[in-house]
Amino acid sequence: MEILVTGGAGFIGSSLVYYHLTQGDTVHVIDDLSTGSLENLKEVLQHPKLKCHFVELGNFKNLSKLLQSIDLVYHFAAMVGVLKVVKDPIKVLDINIQETLFLLDAMRSIQSKARLIMASTSEVYGEKNIRILSEEHDARITSTLSQRKNYALSKLVDEAYCLSFFVTHDIQVTILRIFNVIGRNQTGAYGMVIPRFIHAALKNCPLIVYGSGQQKRSFCDIRDFISILAKIIHEPKTVGCILNIGHDEEVSIYDVARKIISFSNSQSKIKRISYMEAYGEEFDDFQTRRPDLTRLKSLIQFTYQWNLDSSLKDMIEYFRDIQS
Numbered sequence: 018m019e020i021l022v023t024g025g026a027g028f029i030g031s032s033l034v035y036y037h038l039t040q041g042d043t044v045h046v047i048d049d050l051s052t053g054s055l056e057n058l059k060e061v062l063q064h065p066k067l068k069c070h071f072v073e074l075g076n077f078k079n080l081s082k083l084l085q086s087i088d089l090v091y092h093f094a095a096m097v098g099v100l101k102v103v104k105d106p107i108k109v110l111d112i113n114i115q116e117t118l119f120l121l122d123a124m125r126s127i128q129s130k131a132r133l134i135m136a137s138t139s140e141v142y143g144e145k146n147i148r149i150l151s152e153e154h155d156a157r158i159t160s161t162l163s164q165r166k167n168y169a170l171s172k173l174v175d176e177a178y179c180l181s182f183f184v185t186h187d188i189q190v191t192i193l194r195i196f197n198v199i200g201r202n203q204t205g206a207y208g209m210v211i212p213r214f215i216h217a218a219l220k221n222c223p224l225i226v227y228g229s230g231q232q233k234r235s236f237c238d239i240r241d242f243i244s245i246l247a248k249i250i251h252e253p254k255t256v257g258c259i260l261n262i263g264h265d266e267e268v269s270i271y272d273v274a275r276k277i278i279s280f281s282n283s284q285s286k287i288k289r290i291s292y293m294e295a296y297g298e299e300f301d302d303f304q305t306r307r308p309d310l311t312r313l314k315s316l317i318q319f320t321y322q323w324n325l326d327s328s329l330k331d332m333i334e335y336f337r338d339i340q341s
């Protein structure tokens with residue numbers, strides 16, 4: 018197969034690149050390296066079947082021409098990370114919406130029959146009072162001044178564009194509402210909680226928990242995420258679907274911090290600060306964000322190989338190696 022990965026130098030995108038190269042596929046990457054890095058691709062940069070284009074997606078010349086040979090597109094390029102989003106809320110809307118439309122238009126212009134996997138997010142649910150989130154629930158965008166919502170809003174508009182291109186132009190899209198994914202190449206630089214905690218624990222610095230710490234999340238190891246995705250791309254019934262994807266085991270952020278301190282034998286303490294101190298704006302965080310995976314499980318079969326403890330231990334070992 019010939020694959021295009023937008024955001025292919027990022028955390029998830031680079032894992033897709035490795036996966037498809039090991040399958041013998043040819044892989045094209047479009048990435049502007051804004052949050053991704055060459056480091057993520059270092060073991061395959063010279064691979065004869067990897068073609069890298071380090072440019073903003075919207076500035077890619079001849080995208081339609083490239084798409085003519087592509088069987089599968091992963092659209093994972095996006096402006097991400099709460100810190101980046103609240104710092105530049107206009108750019109989030111611009112990049113995430115316009116570049117998705119640019120890609121869809123290019124696919125439409127050549128009547129592409131490629132599969133398109135679009136990375137959306139669990140944040141579109143915006144619902145704070147439902148414990149387990151199903152695709153049947155409505156998406157919800159707050160009408161407060163919070164700038165953080167622009168990320169979810171941009172992804173919701175992307176979803177709407179993708180579904181409309183599916184209905185109107187037969188673009189073979191599957192939308193993934195991704196719950197938290199974790200793993201080795203993830204950076205803590207833009208607010209991702211687990212890498213941030215591990216870096217602090219390894220330096221015996223305080224682990225800074227935002228809000229009460231009682232908010233719960235579900236974390237899926239990147240290797241499980243890629244195995245699930247590998248099944249989705251081969252299941253035609255997933256075309257035209259919105260699918261939750263992630264792990265359905267919940268844990269509080271405070272407990273994640275405690276586990277990381279214990280697994281890394283750190284002397285760190287846990288310190289709580291308000292969202293205002295962390296991001297310069299107050300917001301009502303989701304108290305819980307756990308996926309209902311009924312729809313996904315009705316379409317493909319999978320089992321997890323990793324749980325939170327084994328993923329955390331693996332990440333701690335890796336981060337310790339690269340820090341030393």
Ligand SMILES: NC(=O)c1ccc[n+]([C@@H]2O[C@H](COP(=O)([O-])OP(=O)(O)OC[C@H]3O[C@@H](n4cnc5c(N)ncnc54)[C@H](O)[C@@H]3O)[C@@H](O)[C@H]2O)c1
Nearest residue numbers: 024026027028029048049050051052053073074094095198
């Ligand atoms: N990691 C998660 O837990 C998670 C959860 C929900 C949704 N997602 C979605 O999955 C996708 C990948 O996330 P990630 O965690 O790997 O983040 P990431 O920041 O590591 O990856 C995004 C990649 O896109 C690139 N990029 C950004 N803007 C670009 C542009 N205009 N043109 C070309 N490249 C551009 C970045 O350089 C980066 O390599 C994103 O769309 C994100 O919204 C991730």
